[in-house]
Amino acid sequence: MKTLLIFPPQWIPYQTYLSLPSLTAYLKENGIDTVQYDFNLEAYNAFFSEEYLRSLKTGLNAEFKRLDSSRSLSPLDQHYYNDLFIAGASLEKVAGGISKAKAVFHDSTSYYDPDILAQARETLNQAMAIISTAHFPTRLDLSSFEMGAYQRSYRDIKDATADNAQNPYIKLCREKLLPFVAECRPDIIGISIAGDSQLLPSLTLARQLKAANPKVHIVIGGYIVTLLGDVIARHEELFKLFFDSAVVNEGEQPLLELVKCFESGRSLSEVPNLIYFDGHIQVNPNKPSVKINSLPAPCFDGLNLGDYLSPEPVLPLLASRGCYWGKCAFCSHNEAYGWRYQKRDAVKIAEDMRVLSAKHQIDKFAFADEGLAPSLANKLSEELINRGIKASCSVNVRLELGFTPELCFKMRKAGFRVLFLGLESGCNRILEHMEKGTTKEIAAQVCRNIYRADIWNHLYVFLGFPTESAAEAGETIDFLAENRDIIRSFNIDFFSLGKGSAVSKLPEKYGVTAVIENKTADEFKLSRSYQTSCGLSSQEACEMSIHSWAELINQHPSRDIFKRLLVADLLPYVSRYSLVTDLLSAAEIPPKAAQPQDYPVNASAVPLLSKQLNSEVLNFNLVKIRQNISRKLTQSATPEKTTVVYEPVRSRLIMLTRTELAILSLCDGRRDLEQIVDALSAGYNAPRDIIEKDCRQFLRLLREMQIISFKNKPA
Numbered sequence: 001m002k003t004l005l006i007f008p009p010q011w012i013p014y015q016t017y018l019s020l021p022s023l024t025a026y027l028k029e030n031g032i033d034t035v036q037y038d039f040n041l042e043a044y045n046a047f048f049s050e051e052y053l054r055s056l057k058t059g060l061n062a063e064f065k066r067l068d069s070s071r072s073l074s075p076l077d078q079h080y081y082n083d084l085f086i087a088g089a090s091l092e093k094v095a096g097g098i099s100k101a102k103a104v105f106h107d108s109t110s111y112y113d114p115d116i117l118a119q120a121r122e123t124l125n126q127a128m129a130i131i132s133t134a135h136f137p138t139r140l141d142l143s144s145f146e147m148g149a150y151q152r153s154y155r156d157i158k159d160a161t162a163d164n165a166q167n168p169y170i171k172l173c174r175e176k177l178l179p180f181v182a183e184c185r186p187d188i189i190g191i192s193i194a195g196d197s198q199l200l201p202s203l204t205l206a207r208q209l210k211a212a213n214p215k216v217h218i219v220i221g222g223y224i225v226t227l228l229g230d231v232i233a234r235h236e237e238l239f240k241l242f243f244d245s246a247v248v249n250e251g252e253q254p255l256l257e258l259v260k261c262f263e264s265g266r267s268l269s270e271v272p273n274l275i276y277f278d279g280h281i282q283v284n285p286n287k288p289s290v291k292i293n294s295l296p297a298p299c300f301d302g303l304n305l306g307d308y309l310s311p312e313p314v315l316p317l318l319a320s321r322g323c324y325w326g327k328c329a330f331c332s333h334n335e336a337y338g339w340r341y342q343k344r345d346a347v348k349i350a351e352d353m354r355v356l357s358a359k360h361q362i363d364k365f366a367f368a369d370e371g372l373a374p375s376l377a378n379k380l381s382e383e384l385i386n387r388g389i390k391a392s393c394s395v396n397v398r399l400e401l402g403f404t405p406e407l408c409f410k411m412r413k414a415g416f417r418v419l420f421l422g423l424e425s426g427c428n429r430i431l432e433h434m435e436k437g438t439t440k441e442i443a444a445q446v447c448r449n450i451y452r453a454d455i456w457n458h459l460y461v462f463l464g465f466p467t468e469s470a471a472e473a474g475e476t477i478d479f480l481a482e483n484r485d486i487i488r489s490f491n492i493d494f495f496s497l498g499k500g501s502a503v504s505k506l507p508e509k510y511g512v513t514a515v516i517e518n519k520t521a522d523e524f525k526l527s528r529s530y531q532t533s534c535g536l537s538s539q540e541a542c543e544m545s546i547h548s549w550a551e552l553i554n555q556h557p558s559r560d561i562f563k564r565l566l567v568a569d570l571l572p573y574v575s576r577y578s579l580v581t582d583l584l585s586a587a588e589i590p591p592k593a594a595q596p597q598d599y600p601v602n603a604s605a606v607p608l609l610s611k612q613l614n615s616e617v618l619n620f621n622l623v624k625i626r627q628n629i630s631r632k633l634t635q636s637a638t639p640e641k642t643t644v645v646y647e648p649v650r651s652r653l654i655m656l657t658r659t660e661l662a663i664l665s666l667c668d669g670r671r672d673l674e675q676i677v678d679a680l681s682a683g684y685n686a687p688r689d690i691i692e693k694d695c696r697q698f699l700r701l702l703r704e705m706q707i708i709s710f711k712n713k714p715a
Contacts, residue, residue, distance in 0.1 A: 001262050003255075003699055005025060005036045006177075008202040009043040009193060010145035010168060013309045015569040016041075018316040018368050019192040019222060019251075021298035026252040029296045032259050035184055036302050039205070040198075042176055045307065047131055048102050048124060053095040056134040058589060060087050063136075068619045073637040078137050078625045081637075085622060087133040089614040090648035094126045101577070105309035110309070112576055114564040114587050121566075126648075131168060138166045144196045152525035161204045161242075169204045177205060178212050184215060188259060191243075192251075193222040196526050205244045219258060221247035224526070227500050229283075231523050232275055239277035246275040249338045250289045250321070292321055292342040294680060297352035305360060314364040315356055319349050319380060323370035325398060327435045327511055330465065331423070333370055346379035354389055364571060367395035371422075374402030381407075381414035385696035392575035394418035399443040403538030408453035417574045418456045420567075421447070424477025425461060427472040432452075433510065434465050435502070443508040444483055448475075451486040456574045459487055460569065464495040464541025466503065466532045467511035477548045484556050488580065489570070492549045494541035496527045504528065509533070529604045560589045603674045603712040607667045609701055613707060615645040615656070615664055647707050654705075659684075660698050671712045673699070 005020045020036040026274055027034040046052050064084040067073065073081055104110040104120035105541035111117055130139045137148030148166065164170050181189070189209060193202045202220065210218050225232070226248040232238060239245075245268065249256045254273040261268055268276050298317065305313040315601045315696035326334050334341075357363055372380075372395045384391065392415045411419075425431050426440050451456040461480070463473040480490055485521060497503055507530070516529040529538070536544070553562050561584070565573060577583040620641040626637045628635065643656040645664065656664070662683070666676045681688040701706035 001187045001259055002033045002185065003188045003190060004036070004181065004184050004354065005034065005190045005192065005260060006191050006193075006205070007036075007038045007040050008198050009040045009203055010143070010197045010201055011040045012143050013041060013044045015308050015310060015314045015316065015366060016300065016303055016305065017194055018318060021300050021303070021316075022295070023190070023192070023251055023255060024301070025296040025299035027256060027259070028299060032172055032256065036185070036299075037180065037184075038303055039177055041304065041307055041474040043172055044309075046172055046176060048098050048127060050095045051615055052063065053127060053130060055092060056130060057088075057091055060084060060091065060130075060134055064088055069580045070241075071639070073620060073625070074712075075634050075636070076137070077627070078628055078637050080133075081620065082130075082622065082629060083133040083136060084624055085543070085616075085618075085646070086648070086651070087130045089616075089646045090126055091130055091192065093612050093648050094123060094130060095642065097123050098127055102309070106306070106311060107581075108311045114560070117569070118564040119349055131493055132292040135166045135168050138168070140255070142169070143197065145201060145628075147200060150200060152522040153520060154237070154523070157200065157203055157524060158237075158241070159251060161207045167200075167204055168209070169201045173205050178208065181209060181216075182215060187262065188217045190215070190251075190255060191218070191220045191331055193224040196224060199228075199524070203242050210242060210244075216397060217245070217258075217262065218243040219245045219247060219255070221255070221648075222249045223333075226336050226347055227332065227526060228524060229275060230607055233281050233283050234523075234658075236277060236281060239281070244276060245271075247288060248273050248275065249336065252295065253287065253290050286338060288320070289338065289340060289342065292318075292344045293348060299354055300356070300360065305362075310568075310572060312364065312572070313360060313362045314366050315360065315362060316366050316368045317349070317352060317356075318368055319344055319372055319376055319395075320369050324373045325371065325437055327502075328350075328422075328424075329434045329435060329502040330462075330495065330498070331496050332504075343373065343376050346383045349380055350387055350389060353384070353391055354387070357389070357391060363391050364575060365391055365393045366571060367393060369396055371396050371398045374400065374404075377403075377411055377416075377486060378407055381410045381416070384414040389415075391415045392417045392571060394420065394571045396420045396422065399423055399438045399446045401445070403446050403449055405449045405452065408449045408455060412453040412455050416455060418458065418570045419450055421457055421459050423459045423461050423476075423479075425465065425468070425472075426476035427468070430465050430468050430472055430476075433467065440479055444479075444486070447483060447486045451488070454580055456488045456570060457486075458570065459490040460493070461490065462495050462541075463545050463674060464536045464538060465510075466495070466530070467535040467537050468495075468541075470540070470544070473541065473544055474695060477552065480552055481555070482550075489556075489558050489562060489567075490552075491567070492545045493536065494545045496538075497530045499526045499528070507525040550582055558584065558586050560584070563589075583680065602712075604672050604711070604713050606668055606669065606672045606713050607676075607702075608709045608711055609664065609667050610647055610649070610707050610709075612648050613645060614648070615643065615661065617643050619642065626653070645707075647705070650706070651706065659694060662696055663695055667708070 005023055007017055007020050015040060024034050067081045067507050075431050089311045101120040101123035104116055122215050132139050147160050150156045160167060191206055193199060208216055220243050225246050229248040232246050245508060254271055255272045259272055270272060272284060276282050308436045311352050320343040322337035324341050353365060388563045397419050423443050424436055428439050431438060447457055448641045461476050507515055511533045512530050514531040553559055573583060604646045619641055620637055621642045622644055625637050642663050644656045645656055662680060664678055681691045
């Protein structure tokens with residue numbers, strides 16, 4: 001009996017996720033014929049192709065033409081109009097440069113140039129924006145997916161998974177996934193749903209797979225399925241239209257038992273942690289997880305590790321499952337493990353690393369633990385050092401005194417180069433209120449220990465935990481500012497009331513006076529709106545986090561890294577250098593040379609327009625529409641014929657007068673300034689000195705904006 005495991009979109013493209021390799025290894029060890037397929041990666045391979053992007057051009061142009069001929073534009077139409085214009089104006093540049101941009105991530109020279117990498121990533125972001133516009137109002141980027149009409153009811157899911165216009169994964173599944181499955185011919189298909197951004201794409205795939213393969217058993221599982229287990233158990237139609245069963249919590253044993261039941265013809269009632277339909281919905285009892293020390297090392301066979309957007313593969317590993325602290329009131333991650341904690345023996349972890357390193361010729365590992373305990377960190381570091389295993393690693397750790405200076409230096413020697421730290425708040429009252437089990441004083445000491453050991457530390461904080469005042473949120477900002485010399489990088493977010501967290505289960509205990517939910521309209525939603533007895537609102541916390549980030553980043557010693565790299569780049573970048581200071585020096589942005597305020601325009605100079613420049617006559621004033629959008633105005637837009645020029649590299653839009661348009665039309669790369677002025681003066685029957693003044697002024701503006709350059713006319 002053959003099992004196919006699928007990892008669905010929409011997830012980051014930088015490295016493989018651990019769920020499929022873990023399940024594959026366990027099934028194969030037990031004699032099950034298993035194939036794993038990262039369809040998330042396959043989707044990116046399709047999206048980031050010149051052919052796919054160019055295929056969107058006709059539809060984008062038709063939609064823009066339709067809106068441009070309208071009698072008025074509603075606020076939503078104005079967003080669409082603006083997006084369509086940008087997509088159409090930038091499509092040629094993005095499509096023509098997409099292959100080169102992807103190649104940067106696979107090139108060991110280009111990738112490590114922060115400017116080149118940032119430009120390549122911007123091209124990918126622009127490609128995703130174009131794809132989003134082609135499926136408006138859907139929004140997808142390198143880590144998220146949202147459909148405009150999708151409000152998280154079952155009816156919404158049913159409609160969205162059949163919406164060809166707004167859902168890009170329907171066509172992609174039909175063209176890429178269904179042929180693969182037909183060739184693979186599995187008996188069971190498992191879909192692992194790790195993040196909220198994957199839920200709708202996963203169900204889109206599942207619906208088509210079930211329709212095309214009615215005899216194949218489709219089972220879903222993963223963290224999101226665990227959180228939504230109670231909701232899934234309320235909907236019979238899910239089992240008729242999308243899948244046959246769902247696994248909650250850890251999946252190794254349930255999936256193996258599911259396969260064995262089909263092989264032997266036994267009842268599915270014997271499969272632990274399973275929800276399935278047998279005339280009516282059945283929910284089987286949960287059983288304890290398989291002992292972590294009995295599990296094999298993850299198996300990455302069949303995955304195209306070289307296709308991920310990284311110059312070399314970074315393999316994920318788990319040293320432990322669950323969180324040994326497990327008390328943070330905002331967190332629901334322990335739900336995936338049934339609120340149980342297990343840690344693997346250091347000897348086995350080191351052996352996993354040795355075997356995988358030799359097999360795949362890699363030396364980078366990203367541990368996906370909720371938090372590596374100090375005791376296990378110590379034992380693993382000793383094991384790696386004693387066995388001479390050379391590797392570079394990243395891992396999450398808690399800010400606790402167990403991470404002593406001695407342990408941090410030992411971890412650095414063992415190859416731990418990046419540590420992610422969940423501080424959450426720089427206010428001791430809030431830390432106690434959220435049951436974080438630490439203080440800001442301890443946090444500062446641990447950051448100092450990690451910093452002095454030459455390990456890159458990255459802090460996560462968020463604002464707006466229930467009852468937190470603006471002044472208390474300010475303490476978190478002050479903590480980051482006052483400790484900038486021992487904090488390498490950080491991220492500021494705002495609180496979200498997540499399903500499965502202690503705050504969601506006991507809201508009154510944490511100062512939440514009302515949880516706003518509709519058990520029909522938004523039952524598949526994983527976060528809830530809420531009201532508190534006092535403190536910042538969610539909106540205020542969001543605005544404060546954005547403002548504080550912008551304020552802090554420009555004063556931070558690592559600002560040149562912040563501005564051009566993502567968290568996913570930290571391990572490859574830090575590992576490339578012997579010392580963190582070497583990385584900071586290499587990534588430093590030199591101060592810009594002073595630019596002259598007045599650009600002299602020689603009469604014999606020939607103006608050259610950027611090849612990417614687009615000029616167009618529009619029936620609506622796009623500049624005003626953009627102002628309406630930025631000010632969140634609700635007024636409609638009426639026709640107002642305007643001429644604009646758009647430069648897609650820096651996304652610059654300029655509204656042109658008739659004279660300025662005429663100047664641009666004469667900038668053909670052959671005429672010099674004197675010839676342009678002569679042509680305009682004759683055409684407008686206007687004094688030459690006035691025309692020349694206007695022409696110089698306009699060309700000077702374009703040169704300042706780097707939209708135009710000049711060459712000397714050949715003698």
